[in-house]
Structure formats: C-alpha cells, structure tokens
Amino acid sequence: METWEAKVMYLFFAKKAFLWAKHNWVILAIVAYTFIMWLVFRRNTTSALEVIKTKQKSYDAQVKILKEKHHDELIKRNELTEKYKSALEQIQKKYDKEEQQLEEEKKQKIKEIVAISKGNPDVIKKQIEEAFGFTYID
Numbered sequence: 078m079e080t081w082e083a084k085v086m087y088l089f090f091a092k093k094a095f096l097w098a099k100h101n102w103v104i105l106a107i108v109a110y111t112f113i114m115w116l117v118f119r120r121n122t123t124s125a126l127e128v129i130k131t132k133q134k135s136y137d138a139q140v141k142i143l144k145e146k147h148h149d150e151l152i153k154r155n156e157l158t159e160k161y162k163s164a165l166e167q168i169q170k171k172y173d174k175e176e177q178q179l180e181e182e183k184k185q186k187i188k189e190i191v192a193i194s195k196g197n198p199d200v201i202k203k204q205i206e207e208a209f210g211f212t213y214i215d
Contacts, residue, residue: 183209 098105186208194200205211 187205190204190208191201194204
C-alpha cells in the first residue's frame with residue numbers, strides 16, 4: 078500500500094511541478110542560462126586576470142614614463158626661461174649704454190655748434206637744422 082500511495086504522491090508532485098514550470102518558465106530559463114554561462118566561462122578567469130594585471134603594469138609603466146618626460150620638459154622650460162631673461166637683460170644694458178652714448182654725442186655736437194657759431198642765434202639755428210634735419214619755424 079505504501080508504494081501505491083508513494084506513486085500517487087510522486088505523480089501529484091510531478092504534475093504540480095510541471096504546472097509551476099509551465100507557468101514560470103522564464104525563471105527556469107534564466108537559471109539554466111546562468112548555470113551554462115558559469116560552466117562555459119569559469120575556465121578563462123585566470124587568463125583574464127593575467128591580462129588585466131599585464132595591462133595594469135603596462136599602464137603604470139606608461140604613466141611613469143610620461144611623468145619623467147613632463148619633469149624633464151619643466152626643467153628645460155625653466156632653463157630656457159632663465160636664458161631668455163639673461164639675454165633680455167644683456168640686450169637692455171647694451172641698449173641703455175648705446176642710448177647714453179648717442180645722447181652724449183648729441184650734446185657734444187650741440188656744444189660744438191654753439192662754440193663755432195659764437196653765440197649767434199641765426200647761425201646756431203642753421204647749423205642745428207643741417208646737423209639734425211630739423212626745420213626751425215618762428
């Protein structure tokens with residue numbers, strides 16, 4: 078008797094499970110898909126991790142190289158800036174010196190013109206016009 082009741086219970090349970098599976102087939106499909114994907118992709122995890130580690134090492138090496146190049150460029154830029162400032166100072170000193178010499182030469186020439194003309198304003202005007210290219214207007 079127990080076997081007959083067990084078979085009926087088994088059939089009842091099987092019929093109930095089949096109806097549940099028929100109604101909720103999406104859940105079973107997702108579980109089956111997930112299990113199959115886990116079986117397929119579980120063997121490649123170590124190689125994928127190695128690829129990621131290799132890419133990370135490569136990235137770190139590239140970042141290190143870029144930082145070194147950036148540092149070198151900053152040093153070169155600072156050196157060139159100092160060189161530029163030094164050249165600019167030298168040019169400014171040379172310009173100031175030559176400008177001062179020109180001013181002294183002009184003063185000296187004016188003194189010569191005044192000395193030659195012996196205080197005559199018309200002669201002074203004429204010689205200044207000839208020497209410096211000015212036109213005197215009254």
